[in-house]
Amino acid sequence: MAEPGKGVTAGKLAINVQKRLTRAQEKVLQKLGKADETRDTVFEEMVANFNKQMTEGTKLQKDLKSYLVAVKTMHEASRRLQDCLADMYEPEWFGKEEMDAMAEEMIEKEMDNNLEDSDTLWLDYHQSLADKSVACMDTYLTQFPDIKARIAKRDRKMVDFDSARHHFSSLQKGKKKDEAKIAKPAALLEMAAPSWAQGLISAHQVAQTNLSFNQAEEELGRAQRIFEELNVELQDELPSLWDNRVGVYVNTFQSLAGNQEKFHREMGKLSQNLNDIMTKLEEQRQFKKDGTAAEKTGDDAKSEEANHSESASSAPKSAVTNGSEGDLPPGFVCKVKAIHDYAATDGDELELKMGDAVLVLAFDNPDEQDDGWLLGVKESHWVQSKDISAKGVFPENFTQKV
Numbered sequence: 203m204a205e206p207g208k209g210v211t212a213g214k215l216a217i218n219v220q221k222r223l224t225r226a227q228e229k230v231l232q233k234l235g236k237a238d239e240t241r242d243t244v245f246e247e248m249v250a251n252f253n254k255q256m257t258e259g260t261k262l263q264k265d266l267k268s269y270l271v272a273v274k275t276m277h278e279a280s281r282r283l284q285d286c287l288a289d290m291y292e293p294e295w296f297g298k299e300e301m302d303a304m305a306e307e308m309i310e311k312e313m314d315n316n317l318e319d320s321d322t323l324w325l326d327y328h329q330s331l332a333d334k335s336v337a338c339m340d341t342y343l344t345q346f347p348d349i350k351a352r353i354a355k356r357d358r359k360m361v362d363f364d365s366a367r368h369h370f371s372s373l374q375k376g377k378k379k380d381e382a383k384i385a386k387p388a389a390l391l392e393m394a395a396p397s398w399a400q401g402l403i404s405a406h407q408v409a410q411t412n413l414s415f416n417q418a419e420e421e422l423g424r425a426q427r428i429f430e431e432l433n434v435e436l437q438d439e440l441p442s443l444w445d446n447r448v449g450v451y452v453n454t455f456q457s458l459a460g461n462q463e464k465f466h467r468e469m470g471k472l473s474q475n476l477n478d479i480m481t482k483l484e485e486q487r488q489f490k491k492d493g494t495a496a497e498k499t500g501d502d503a504k505s506e507e508a509n510h511s512e513s514a515s516s517a518p519k520s521a522v523t524n525g526s527e528g529d530l531p532p533g534f535v536c537k538v539k540a541i542h543d544y545a546a547t548d549g550d551e552l553e554l555k556m557g558d559a560v561l562v563l564a565f566d567n568p569d570e571q572d573d574g575w576l577l578g579v580k581e582s583h584w585v586q587s588k589d590i591s592a593k594g595v596f597p598e599n600f601t602q603k604v
Contacts, residue, residue: 255447331461334461373418541601551595562576
């Protein structure tokens with residue numbers, strides 16, 4: 203059973219070799235100008251556009267994948283930078299609590315609500331690019347190998363068609379010569395064969411010539427049919443593929459731009475929060491620097507105050523408590539200075555500007571005092587009107603005791 207299989211394989215191999223030899227011979231004859239070549243300038247232009255389109259698409263696909271790698275690298279670098287900032291931020295610096303909260307907020311804001319897992323904004327950005335832009339180009343380029351193979355097949359069938367056409371044409375030219383030779387039999391044949399046999403020999407030679415001619419004609423028709431089928435298919439597909447490239451590029455770059463805009467918008471909010479914290483940290487540093495210089499200047503005055511008698515020091519305390527002294531409001535506790543702006547969000551809150559002096563007052567009911575909040579009135583208002591009706595609560599960490 204193995205022998206017939208080998209015979210079939212050998213037969214196919216022989217046919218393929220013969221086809222290649224015939225095509226190579228035909229191409230040589232065409233290059234030498236001894237055989238005309240079928241040319242289609244419109245189709246050649248389509249093929250040139252196809253090759254250009256495939257090259258551009260492959261380059262765009264490669265650049266998109268490189269961009270994805272860069273996004274992943276930037277993600278890792280950003281994560282390391284954020285971890286570094288969190289590790290080196292000292293507890294006494296302004297916004298330590300805000301920094302910790304911001305780290306949690308960044309994780310929350312970077313969550314993609316459309317996903318069920320815990321991907322961050324960077325990962326979502328990377329995944330969106332891969333799913334929409336890169337995948338679109340991958341799908342777009344999958345059709346090119348098949349069309350390229352059919353173009354190559356069409357070129358081979360065109361050579362087969364040219365070869366069959368030239369073979370048939372040569373047989374047409376040689377048929378008349380053969381008929382003339384048959385009409386004049388050779389002398390030896392006439393002498394050797396009787397007159398009745400000469401007609402049979404001539405008929406046999408004519409039949410042989412007609413058989414070769416008919417076979418060549420059939421081969422020409424078959425080669426022409428195969429070539430024209432491929433040619434018509436490609437002439438329909440190539441212009442459509444060339445026109446579709448614009449839509450593919452539009453979708454790819456619109457998706458890329460949309461993902462970039464969304465990513466940078468969300469990251470911009472987080473970056474602005476970080477910038478605000480750094481600005482307030484610098485203000486805190488500058489304020490402490492100024493306070494240190496003022497404290498050094500007032501060391502002598504503080505030393506003198508420390509040497510006051512107990513009776514002299516207790517009198518202000520009594521005045522502070524009951525408000526008997528006219529320069530201090532009733533319930534006065536201490537004096538503080540605002541180191542940051544504070545915008546009041548409720549009617550009972552006191553709005554502060556950096557540098558405002560505030561006279562801290564005791565709560566009428568200590569149970570009403572919330573942790574981290576003080577009650578007071580601006581010193582400027584008290585000096586002008588001697589009225590504490592404008593008092594309000596404010597966060598203690600926005601001020602510094604003076």
